[in-house]
Amino acid sequence: MEFAIALDPKSNLPLHRQLYEAFRQLILSGQLSPKQRLPSTRALASSLAISRTTVTQCYEQLISEGYLQAVRSSGTFVCAQLPDDLLHSVPLQELQPSQSSSKALSFSSYGASLTNDTPLHSPRLELPISFRYGQPDLDAFPLNQWRQLLSRHCRKRDRLMLDYATDSLGHLPLREAIARYLVQSRAVQCNADQILIVSGSQQALDLVSRVLIDRSDGVALEDPGYLGAQHIFLAQGARLYPLPVDSSGVVVEALWKESSHRIKLVYVTPSHQFPTGVVLSLSRRLELLAWAEQVEALIVEDDYDSEYRYEGRPIPALQGLDQTGSVIYIGTFSKVLFPSLRVGYLVVPPKLIEVFARAKWLTDRQSPLLEQYVLTDFINEGHLERHIRRMRSLYNQRQKTLVKALLHSFGDQVTILGESAGMHLMVRLSTPMSDEVVISRAAAMGVGLVSARRYYLENRYSGEFILGYADLRESEIEAGVKMLATALIN
Template structure:
């Protein structure tokens, strides 16, 4: 067993000017030396008295550091012999470079194939790097009724009930689900009761739960082409095989989907406001889709992400309301209609699937946070939500109109404007000679956060374009932003 002489020089240094206490500096210095294997198992340590002399500090912080290291198992004390590095610690050091392991060698870092499909720590795309003109999914948060919201948060925070502080239902806070069910039945024509609603942290978690319950590895899933990349990522990470199905003015081409993969396990659709092109799934296509799901035993994942905002007519009723065979999982969120950081969404489940979803949810994160559900309950039942929606529809209609007029005035026939009837974004389709990624990258350097259309395709993009959000940009600033965008194009 190796033993250092009693008078060994200290391997650490202390800085009296540091805000870190002296005992902590000594403790961290020795712990780091042991972890890095500069001190090995069984090596003898200097006495606290001699170490204090060497470091020129009081013996008290040395004693405190040694006591902590003894308690954590880095040191061991031997009666009559002194203090030693614990003999139970491994003697071998870590691999010389753990970041570049060789397959089959010690220290190999094994990761799941599911995570590999998303790529290696990709940075944010340039068009996602800021807040301002044309940023996608950016609501007018400055118009939110914060005074009302703050009073409701304070009300539930000052005198919380027991149910807000203890473990909750995997489905979510019951009063909130009852208020939400009433809203969905009247405003979205969704067939549901509170017992069928599960509260989630957003549409991404709803898709993750759905994938865990409904899909197996390599299960084929219809995906709108072009479509929502976030859904593609979640379902692909779950091991599903994406089947791109083209969309047109009537939404998803169900006949093309059947031709490509009639036995798909599920279909992901945005029927009320197709993302990103903005179309609405026609009545004939809706019935055709439901008929296919019933005949094939497939599931339909209906993402109703911003259907509350429709400008030329009343909101389109949910596909789920037409479902007579319980094949549709309806997904909604408050991220667009209130604010994204709220992180509250919901799913309406077929009654026979509720037990399975509850069991999977319990295994994932037990239950959703309760406080904001209680606040939202009051926000819904006291009429604040309805008033806010009315105000936002008028505001976004104005901003939409200004953006369309500005695009036509500045760019004319260069762009074809799509999807102006609803939502918080539209598409400016470009002639095929344009490279929309390059345009979006250049625009980002000018502080314009236009998203290219081509990344929304699973296969080769058939047309370039820019997805322009208008929810978070004041109408007075839109014309100048379009003029700057014209220069970039």
């Protein structure tokens, strides 16, 4: 069967993603029916005049998400039963009025760039033992303390707290408290006037892309890297340039190779590269800053979980080394407090603060004030520091337990990355099984883990998994690894 799929080599979306999107639409719209056989990768590649690797990447992604099924020595088929959440999600074109409606909706270029690939919800691994990453231990959060501070402010009945704020930058005492914290703990060079309170890192990234990125502008990102950032820049129509990551962090040299293109911005996670956990070396940091200065590009430093460092001295933020105002720094309270708080911050070079404050006003005027008042007290009265200290020791212990259990069960079949910091590890398993098989075998034992493959823009490697440990008790970690070993080692 021939597939008339239009692929655009000039699109910002890589070919394998375009192909993936086309097949997903065919499946969801019923044009490809359950159990229908797909052409072989060789046949499809030749009929569409693209490489076989592109087709393989597309098929692998669809298999990992449950749209397709590979049957050994028979071929690739549409799954008989699609995963529930896929059936509930509405394909974009279904959001448009039906033929009978008088007016067809056409999306803006931003709206049109929101494909089924753009996240719709934050998926949970609802399994008895889930190595979910990025999840702090919510049971350990001092909710009583938070409640007392909340009621203190509610009792005061401060009208200002309930009114529109006079500026969109955020509550000044909170910005001052964050500035003190960043100068002291992260060696960030800043004062309160450079800080903008936002609704988590995600809004910080959204503002960065709105303010700085036009369609077709070049944005370089770590590969593998954070999907939250990839999607924001893609939605803005940016051209993405993947930068490889090695044991010293992002390979800055690769940026020089792209110098014929106009790269306007580089997004990096230097303290704890997501997801590999590698720390960007000092020489690479200096190289990156020198590159940005020379080509007049900006660097976005996402310092999402740097508070959790277990080895050596704290590594100062990249922003602290910047002499030329090239770094925009992003921090969040999602990991050190709790994600639903939705409070993060941007530290921007002084020349950019006004435009960011205007963009924030247009987006949502300001972040909620009550939470900002409470958070200010939480920081100034020492609760934040105490909580971080407690969590650091708890997570360190959990990480040690995970490493020990992995080495005990998998021996030389496992390579562990990112032990020096954070709330997750990346592991390389030497196994002949595909990632999908690993995940489904683990799930059958009640253990959830995530393949790292979807975080790659290019060269997707198999056998790499992300294991979050912050929200698991030591006994759960040990039991989970044991079950993984039973599921994976014959």
